Amino acid sequence: MISTARFVLADSREAADLGAFLSRLLRFDRAAAVRLQLVADEAGGAGVLAVYGRLPLGSAGVLALRTTRLGADAEPLPGTTDLTVSAGQLLEGVDEAGSALAVPPPVTGPAWAGLLPPRRGWQQLGEVGAGLVVPQVMAAVAEFKERSAQVPEHHRTREVLDRLADEIWSRPLGALPALPLRAAHAAYRIGFLHPDARLTAHRAGGWLRLTAPHGTVALRATAAPGAGLGLTPLL
Numbered sequence: 020m021i022s023t024a025r026f027v028l029a030d031s032r033e034a035a036d037l038g039a040f041l042s043r044l045l046r047f048d049r050a051a052a053v054r055l056q057l058v059a060d061e062a063g064g065a066g067v068l069a070v071y072g073r074l075p076l077g078s079a080g081v082l083a084l085r086t087t088r089l090g091a092d093a094e095p096l097p098g099t100t101d102l103t104v105s106a107g108q109l110l111e112g113v114d115e116a117g118s119a120l121a122v123p124p125p126v127t128g129p130a131w132a133g134l135l136p137p138r139r140g141w142q143q144l145g146e147v148g149a150g151l152v153v154p155q156v157m158a159a160v161a162e163f164k165e166r167s168a169q170v171p172e173h174h175r176t177r178e179v180l181d182r183l184a185d186e187i188w189s190r191p192l193g194a195l196p197a198l199p200l201r202a203a204h205a206a207y208r209i210g211f212l213h214p215d216a217r218l219t220a221h222r223a224g225g226w227l228r229l230t231a232p233h234g235t236v237a238l239r240a241t242a243a244p245g246a247g248l249g250l251t252p253l254l
Contacts, residue, residue, distance in 0.1 A: 023123065025119055029089060036233070040070065040209065044209070054070075055104060055122065067087060076208070080131060080238075087120070103128030109123060139223075141223045144198070149214055159187050202227065206218075209234065218231050226240060
């Protein structure tokens with residue numbers, strides 16, 4: 020792997036968490052790409068590296084955002100403030116022992132990478148503990164497995180399974196009814212839905228987001244274009 024930059028991370032835990040996030044993304048798509056953005060810390064710290072990926076759940080995708088704190092001596096390098104790279108190559112560049120990250124050369128980004136959620140204008144819709152969300156997610160997972168198993172094998176196409184998934188995951192999330200169940204499912208699949216976490220729901224224009232201490236998922240609430248660019252990471 021040819022690296023374009025090497026970032027010092029805050030500690031080995033940051034490197035390990037980033038590696039786990041990338042590994043989960045690659046389980047969905049071995050050719051996955053991620054969009055990287057360097058975000059300055061308004062308090063004067065080293066800032067964070069925001070990593071966006073897409074989870075292809077059903078016929079609709081959900082964006083996942085994981086932020087990684089940079090070390091005190093990390094400095095932005097020219098050409099690395101906003102780029103799209105291979106998730107697999109970025110994972111190869113995670114140096115947990117050295118608390119560092121080697122960033123590979125950019126790639127041509129997928130369509131989703133050009134339209135991220137807005138930076139500002141988010142209205143909070145509610146807050147709840149993950150313990151009230153996890154049971155509904157697990158019940159829906161069990162329902163999907165049961166109903167998909169009942170579909171005759173010769174009819175069990177990707178299109179049929181996506182329709183079933185869309186039916187289940189588009190239901191309102193019981194503890195946060197402003198969000199579809201799909202948001203909580205995505206947070207669970209990417210490792211953000213820890214049992215003791217506090218979750219908050221927000222809306223901005225045609226976007227919805229579910230934020231947990233370990234990351235954020237965002238999805239389009241409507242098909243309306245022009246929602247803006249750049250979900251602001253939580254420092």
